Structures are given as structure tokens and as C-alpha cells.
Amino acid sequence: MPNRAARAQRPRGTAPVVALATLALLAAGCVPGTDGSAAGGGTAGGATAIPDPAKAGKVTLTVWDQEIRGGTNAEVEQLNKEFQRAYPNVRVKRVARGFTDLKATLKLAVSGNNPPDVVQANQGYPDMVAFVRAGLLAPLDNYAGIYDWNTRYPTTLLNHNRVSADGRRFGTGRLYGISQTGEFVGLYYNKDLLAKSGLRPPRTWDEFTGQLARLRSDGRLPIQFGNLDKYPAIHTFGVLQSQSGAAPVRDLVFGRAGRFDNRQTTEAAATLADWHRRGYLPKGANGLGYDDAAKKFASGDGAYLITGTWQLADLKKAMGDNLGLMPPPPATPGGPPLSTGGQGLAWSITSRSKHPEVAAAYLDFLTSEHAADVMTRHGVLPAVPGEAAARVPRTSVDGQMLDTWRRLNEADGLVPYLDYATPTFYDTLSEGLQGVIAGAQSPERFAATAQRDYAAFMAEQREGDRDAAAGPGPRRDGR
Amino acid sequence: MKRAPRGPARLTGRYARRAPGEPRAVGYLYVLPALALYGALLVFPFGQSVWLSLLHWDGLTAATWAGGDNYHDLLTDPDLRAPFAHALILLVFYSALPVAIGLLLAALLSRARVRGMTFFRTVLFLPQVLALVVVGVAWRSILAPDGLLNDTLEAVGLGTLARPWLGDYDWALPAVGIVGTWVGTGLCMVLFLAGAQRIPRELYEAARLDGAGPIREFLAVTLPGLRPQIAVALTLTIVAGLRNFDLIYITTSGGPGNATSVPAYEVYHRAFETNQVGSAAAIGVTLTLLIFVLTVGISRLVEGRRT
Numbered sequence: 001m002p003n004r005a006a007r008a009q010r011p012r013g014t015a016p017v018v019a020l021a022t023l024a025l026l027a028a029g030c031v032p033g034t035d036g037s038a039a040g041g042g043t044a045g046g047a048t049a050i051p052d053p054a055k056a057g058k059v060t061l062t063v064w065d066q067e068i069r070g071g072t073n074a075e076v077e078q079l080n081k082e083f084q085r086a087y088p089n090v091r092v093k094r095v096a097r098g099f100t101d102l103k104a105t106l107k108l109a110v111s112g113n114n115p116p117d118v119v120q121a122n123q124g125y126p127d128m129v130a131f132v133r134a135g136l137l138a139p140l141d142n143y144a145g146i147y148d149w150n151t152r153y154p155t156t157l158l159n160h161n162r163v164s165a166d167g168r169r170f171g172t173g174r175l176y177g178i179s180q181t182g183e184f185v186g187l188y189y190n191k192d193l194l195a196k197s198g199l200r201p202p203r204t205w206d207e208f209t210g211q212l213a214r215l216r217s218d219g220r221l222p223i224q225f226g227n228l229d230k231y232p233a234i235h236t237f238g239v240l241q242s243q244s245g246a247a248p249v250r251d252l253v254f255g256r257a258g259r260f261d262n263r264q265t266t267e268a269a270a271t272l273a274d275w276h277r278r279g280y281l282p283k284g285a286n287g288l289g290y291d292d293a294a295k296k297f298a299s300g301d302g303a304y305l306i307t308g309t310w311q312l313a314d315l316k317k318a319m320g321d322n323l324g325l326m327p328p329p330p331a332t333p334g335g336p337p338l339s340t341g342g343q344g345l346a347w348s349i350t351s352r353s354k355h356p357e358v359a360a361a362y363l364d365f366l367t368s369e370h371a372a373d374v375m376t377r378h379g380v381l382p383a384v385p386g387e388a389a390a391r392v393p394r395t396s397v398d399g400q401m402l403d404t405w406r407r408l409n410e411a412d413g414l415v416p417y418l419d420y421a422t423p424t425f426y427d428t429l430s431e432g433l434q435g436v437i438a439g440a441q442s443p444e445r446f447a448a449t450a451q452r453d454y455a456a457f458m459a460e461q462r463e464g465d466r467d468a469a470a471g472p473g474p475r476r477d478g479r
Numbered sequence: 480m481k482r483a484p485r486g487p488a489r490l491t492g493r494y495a496r497r498a499p500g501e502p503r504a505v506g507y508l509y510v511l512p513a514l515a516l517y518g519a520l521l522v523f524p525f526g527q528s529v530w531l532s533l534l535h536w537d538g539l540t541a542a543t544w545a546g547g548d549n550y551h552d553l554l555t556d557p558d559l560r561a562p563f564a565h566a567l568i569l570l571v572f573y574s575a576l577p578v579a580i581g582l583l584l585a586a587l588l589s590r591a592r593v594r595g596m597t598f599f600r601t602v603l604f605l606p607q608v609l610a611l612v613v614v615g616v617a618w619r620s621i622l623a624p625d626g627l628l629n630d631t632l633e634a635v636g637l638g639t640l641a642r643p644w645l646g647d648y649d650w651a652l653p654a655v656g657i658v659g660t661w662v663g664t665g666l667c668m669v670l671f672l673a674g675a676q677r678i679p680r681e682l683y684e685a686a687r688l689d690g691a692g693p694i695r696e697f698l699a700v701t702l703p704g705l706r707p708q709i710a711v712a713l714t715l716t717i718v719a720g721l722r723n724f725d726l727i728y729i730t731t732s733g734g735p736g737n738a739t740s741v742p743a744y745e746v747y748h749r750a751f752e753t754n755q756v757g758s759a760a761a762i763g764v765t766l767t768l769l770i771f772v773l774t775v776g777i778s779r780l781v782e783g784r785r786t
Contacts, residue, residue: 104751107538130754134539228619228646230734284624286735287643292623424753434735440648441736 050146051357053087059355061362062093062116064109066102066345071313072181075378076366082374083365090358099345103127110136110350117353118362120345121177123160124170124420128346132176133167138349139174143360149178149367152384154409157182160416161346168464170420171254177346180366181310181375182383182405184341184414185235188297188305188315189324193220197303201326203333205243212280215303222280224302226293231426233272233433234419236306238340239328240268242415246338253421255458261444261451269436269443276437286434308341309401313379316397325400327408336411337404340418343383381405422457425450525767532760538750542757549761559762562740563769565652566721569741572656573663573720578712580660581667582705586697588668589675600672604665611662615729618658619645622730645731651739658726663719667712674708675701710781714774721770742766 053059067076073096080092095116097105103122109115110131121128121137131137144150150158157179164173187208189201194211197218202208212222227233241264242249248264251257275281282288282302297305298318305315306328315323327337347366349359365371372386381401382389392399408414419426432449435441441449507514532549536542553559584603593599606614621627622644629641644654678700686696724743727733733740733748740748742762750759 104747107751107754111539126752126754130537130539136539228731228734230732282624284643284646286646287622287624288646289619289623427753431734431736434646435648438646438648438735 051361053090053358053361056089056355056358058089059358060091060093061118061355061358062095063118063362064095064097064102064106064116065118065120065347066097066099067120068096068098069310069314070317071379072310072375075371075375075380078374078378079366079371083362086365087358087361090362092362107131115350115352117350117355117359119348119350121348122345123177123342124417125423126426128161128176128348129163129167129170130423131348132163132174135167136351137176138351138353138356139176140178140349140360140363141175143363144175144178147360147364149175149364152367153178154384156409156412156414157343157383160342166468168461168468169255177348178363178367179343179346179383180371181344182341182381183309183344184327184339184405184408185239185306185308186325186327186339186401186404187329188307188311189326190297190300190303190319191322191324193300193303196220199303201324202329204335205329205331208329211303212275213278216279221282221302223275223304223306224293224297225281225285225306226288226290226296227285227434227437228288228292229290230430230434231419232290232293232307233437234417234426234429235308235340237268237272237429237433238415238418239306240271241265241418242338242340243268243328243331246413246415249415249418252454253416253418255421255461259451260454261447265447265450266443269433269446272433273436273439273443277439281437286438309381309405310344312381312397312401316379321396323397325397325404327404327413336413337407338411338413339408339415341408341414342416376402422453424453424457428453525764528760528763530760531757532764534757536756537754538756539754545757549758550765552758553761553765558737559745559758561737562742562745562762563765565739566723566741568652569656569659569723570717570720572653573659573723574713574716576660577663577667577716578709580664581671581712582702582709584664584668585671585675585705586701589672589701590693600669604669606662606664607666611725612729614658614662615726618661618726619730622654646735648735648738651731651735655726655730655739658730659720659723663716666715670708670712671705674705678704706781710778713777713781717773717777718770721766721773 063080065076067073076094076096080094084090084092099122102120106119106121106127107130110119111134115136121131128137140149144158158175159171161175161177161179162173163170163176193215194200197211197215197220199211199214202211215222225232225236238249244264248258248262252260276285282293285293288296293302294305294307294311294315295318296302298315305311309325312325327339330337347363349356349363353359367383369384369386372382372384373388375382376385376388376392376398379398385402385405389402392402394400394403419429422428428450432441432446436443436446531542533545533547534542535545535548553563588596588599623629624641624643624646628644632638632641642650644650647654682700682704683696686700691699722743723741724747727739727741727744728747731739733744743766746759746763746766748759749755749762
């Protein structure tokens, strides 16, 4: 868990501070943010022909990304080097931070006076939608046309990087970023441990859950899992919840239809609690870190690990050929695969970048077919696999990953991350699921809590729609 | 300043109107640079925090006026009240326990002549020297389900007591608290040892002549003699306990559920993770006031009676 240095910004408390607070209050008398509210605006996107970065003069492109894990870091480093070799007048200044760190600092960076040119923004309401609403990201539709991103990428994937022009809705509207990597949550398995219990990778969901009992009675840990960091349970829960179909969950997440306190949610939560109770998950999983759990699995503790493809390169390094990866098995043999997933964080251009065209060329380079091949060589899943992917042996774990990705996309079986649904859903889900696992919260109460959060946000959205329909008027005040 | 006695010194000009050592206007000139720095770095940001706490602001788009809404929420929203309750519970571990244990250790160490005293003092003081981030990472692995603590419990046959300390709803808060106790005790002990050395030996001799046992002696001589040190220790540990952020951030992120969320963590969480800057500022301001009130209270309580 590197780079988790504390960064609290907190006023200190002493007597004169309080006494003089009123004085300073007068000095600070302006409403913050009043200058950045040009929703949906932005400057970039005027280009009509393929920009040539070579003619841009001496340019420094500041890039903030979160690809610090082994495989992705190596791949981005190599591509940056190649881009600078192709355009010696361009210098890529890379600032790489872990996901949590980037998420926490990006807001200040993009709203500051000297924002980076390219940033990796997380999809969903808290980050990408909020940035667009504040007019901080440049729409990329123009470039998508010029560079043929529209045809290079499947529509479903591009849609995850879209925000409505008024900056209020996610998954539709203008394009605000392009993702380099694909990702899905799958079942990693330890081939040795399965063989020792006389098991093979399961073909159906029932077979899989049956194996868990068998592994347990053989004295092995069926599923390695650590939830001290709160979010891992969202992925596991997502896999369980989408078992009965991708479409309803997708409609829920995008706010199109449905309620969260439905049977699927309750049953998925009940299954998770049940797994923990029966010892299919480590005892006290809430006390074990996510990275620690992955390390334990890599060292042979646990037959399965349910997590994302971003872990593959690191796991493979420790386990080699003993590592296998498959999608969560379908209900019937040979049925269409289904899992939580989508794509890596979007690479976006900030609206105040001085070199939007160079930045666009950089994004094109990072997501090109050549880049896909570089990613494949580093064990990273490209959103759109290239030629190198076709040469990867299908029996290797990389081959399994690429094959599953292809099948998931063909079957339209990718279910978006549940925390996209509302700005506060990450908190609601992660806190609630810790309670469910510990047995401190019933599945029904968890579902009800999630629904309360969801319904409140939907109501807020509808109210916004009414205001928008009523035409321009004074901005609605908080109360 | 008009209170300065007017006297025969009128001849020597206006300076003589004051007794020597009495503050003069020119003195403010000397502290002006420091005052300016203090104002720019502490008072101004704090004023801004107060201002932000009166707004609804997501940190990005235009803010709207909130008035007392954010403070009203602090009183009514259980998710916002819980962190303050947790902080007060943690004060037992961060402040009361270190002071109590520190007193005990100081009493023992100052009475008995311990071989290698400096070594023990250094070891006990060591947690103070480490960055809290390091402390957090180390304890996170000690308290892990298969960490040192549980392994030890199993080894001595107390396996039934083993649990995922940081992931247990009932035990996470005390577990984080124990880390705070571990950090704070050394500081308290060193403070008290230093204080105990300044207590005149005669008092102890007198107490012994009067037939006081070790406990009586501690209560009658050591404890009153350590009053100023106790005040300092309480103030330091309470402030450290209330602004505790790093330990929570590293060990539990406020979990499981929100069982270990504290105000300082909630400030960070709301300001940087959930785009609720106004609410975060309101928590920060409230926390500041709470610390202020508690520290003033302590100095009144412990030091006030001496003069």
C-alpha cells in the first residue's frame, strides 16, 4: 500500500485564531468557483484535420495518470518514450499516482490555475461528470471523428466516457475521454489447488458454488478475499448481483429503470454473507487488506480470487503457469459470459490545456493499435486488442484474459461498476457490504439503504430535468 | 496602557511614563513579521474555512449560500455525529490511558533505581519519533487476521480471542485506540520523569517520616508536584487524539462500515472524495472549536488553581 501519505487539510486550533476569524472572514468575502461554471463549455475540439504535433513548436505535455502497477506502468513508460522519439519537440511530463491518491488530488489540479494537459479521470458522477459540469474537460467528439475513434472502439465502451452537454448525466452525450485498457472482474484460480481437490475450472455457476464446499471440506480456503480497504466487496457483490442478467443492472446503474431493493440485490448480499459464514472467504475478511489478499493468493493460499484484470501481470509474475483466469461461469454450460467490467480510467484533455491538439495526438497514440500490442506484451488488457493479441497462446493466462474480453464484448456481457450509479454510492455500498459480511447488517437492510441513496439521487436528477425544461432562470439555491 | 504611573520621570520623555518592562507600542513592530506570517498562514485559511462552511460547494462549480445548514446537519445527521462520538471515545485511549500509564511508569522508574534506565526511556519514547504513517502501516500488519497479535494469542492458547481486529465492528475502534495509547505513553512518561526530578527530595523525606507508604507518597507528593506536566501531557495528547487522521486513514479508512470514522478523517473524506467541501469545512471548524474549548478547560482545571 504505497503512497498513502496523509494529506489532511485542517485548520489548527488556537485562541487568537478564533478571535481573528471574523476579521479574516471579511477578507475572504467571495464565492469560490464562480468563474468556472461554464457547464459543458470548453475550448478544444476546433480541429478539422489530423493535427501534426511536429509543427506545434516546443511543447511540454503534463500528464497525470494512475498506472503505477507493474504491467501498466511499464507499458505507459514505453509509449511515452516512443511518442517523444516520434516528436522530439514534445516533452511528456508524467505525474503518476495511485488510484486513491490521484482521485483525491485531481480535483484541485484541474480546477487550479495551471492544470495538467492530460488527466486520467474516473468515470461516473464524483469525478468525470463533476469536472464536465464545471467546464474543466474538453469535449473530444471532433477528435473522435478525425482519428476514427468512433469506429475503433465499440459504442458501449465509448458511452462510458460520455457526459450530457449540461454536465448532469453520465453515459450519454459528448465524449470526454478515451480509455486505453479494458478490464473485467474474473475468477483467478490456482490450478494446483483445484487439481489437489480433484476439481477443474467450473462450467456453470452451480458447479462453481459446489466446488466451494468441496474445497472447504478438503481444508483449503475456497476464495481469497480481503475487504479492509472497503471497495473490493463492490466487485465481488457486482459479480453475484449480475448473475441473473446484465441488462437490468445496467439500466439501474444508468438510472433508466428499476430499484435497488430488488430480489437480485438481496440475494447477492445474502450469498456474500453466507460465503463468509461458511468459511468460503477468509475468516474476518474485513480485517485483511486488498493487496495482502492478492499476495496470499499468489503464494498459494486460496483456490480462487475474484478481482479485476489489472492484477494479472502482478499475479502472473508470482504464479506463472499455475495461474488461470475465467469469467464468472454462466448459469448453463456454454451460456454467454457475464461480469462486472468496462474499461480503464478515461484519458481526458483539460479545457484549459494550451496544446489540445498535441494532447489529442497523444491520446490517439496511447490508444492506437501499436499501443495495444505494447500493452499485450506487458500483460495488460487493451480495450481494443491488436495483432499481438492474436498471437498470444489461448491456453496461457494472458490468452484466457484476451479470450474472455472478446467473448464478454460479443455477448454484451459487461456490467458497469455499481458505484457509478450515484455520487455517494461508493460510500453507501462499501460501508453496507462490510456490514453484510460481518453479519452486522441484514441483506434486506443493505438493499433498503442502497435504495434510499439511489432514490434520493434519482429525485434530484428529475428535479434538475424539470428546471432545465422550465428554461433558463435563476440557479436553484441549495434549499 | 494608561495605567502606567505618572511620576517625576516626566522629564525623561514619554518612555518614562511606563515602568520598565511594561509593553510599549513599538514592541508590536518587532512581532509584526511573525504576526503577518501567522495571519497569512493560519488565520486567513481558517477564516476561509469558516466562510466555506457557510456554503454548499462541490469544490468545482459555483457555490450556493448554505447559512447554518452545514452546522445544522452536524447536529441532526447521525453519519456526522458518529465521528465526534468516536473521537471522544478515542480520547480515553489517546489521552487518559497514556497519562495514567505514564504516571505509573514514572512513579516506578523514579523510585527504583533501574539498571539501563536510559535504554528503557528511549524504547518507551520511540513511538513519538516515528512518523504516524509508519506506525499505522506497522500496526496494520500486527492487527491483521494472521498478524503478530493473533499468532501470539494462538501460540499461548488464547486462539478464541483472535479476531480481525481492524475489521471487527466492536473491536476496530479500541484497536485503533490501543495504537494511540502506544504512541502517547512514552511522551507522557518522559514528561513526568522530568517533572518528578524537580520535586524537592525533602518533600519525600518528610512524607516518609510521617509514615507514608509508596501509594500515599505518590498521591501526596508526586501527583501534586506533577500538576503542570500533567496539564501539558493532557493538552498534547488531547489535541493529538482529536486531530488524529493518519492512523485512521492508514489502518481502517473509517471502517468497518463507519465504526472508526473520526472528524479529521471525515474532513478529508468529504472535501476530497465526495465533493462536499462546505460540510467538510463545517466539521473542521467545529473540531477546531472543540479542541480550543477542551484545551482551555484543561489549563483552567489543572493550572488555574496554582496561582
